Amino acid sequence: MSSKRVRRVYSAEFKRVAVRRMQERRRAKISLAQISRELEVRPDMLRQWERALGAAPAASGGSSGSAEEEVRRLRREVETLRMERDFLKKAAAYFAKEPR
Numbered sequence: 328m329s330s331k332r333v334r335r336v337y338s339a340e341f342k343r344v345a346v347r348r349m350q351e352r353r354r355a356k357i358s359l360a361q362i363s364r365e366l367e368v369r370p371d372m373l374r375q376w377e378r379a380l381g382a383a384p385a386a387s388g389g390s391s392g393s394a395e396e397e398v399r400r401l402r403r404e405v406e407t408l409r410m411e412r413d414f415l416k417k418a419a420a421y422f423a424k425e426p427r
Contacts, residue, residue, distance in 0.1 A: 337368075342376045349373050 352362045363370040
């Protein structure tokens with residue numbers, strides 16, 4: 328008899344949560360082998376997901392580059408929203424005027 332291996336498929340959300348948990352546990356000096364046993368995932372899969380998600384390894388001191396990018400993106404978004412808000416205020420004031 329041959330035993331067939333079942334290939335497990337993990338959702339993107341599970342992978343993100345697993346990588347985040349792995350990084351937190353690594354900061355607490357827990358071995359990757361222990362983390363993989365807790366998550367019931369092979370250690371090489373966790374490392375692969377970490378690379379694929381673009382997450383910086385916890386040993387490198389965090390991901391300051393991605394945080395800076397996020398701040399820049401949010402500042403651009405805030406500026407765009409302010410311009411849209413100001414335009415809508417002016418449009419509302421224009422249409423609220425009584426016709427002569």
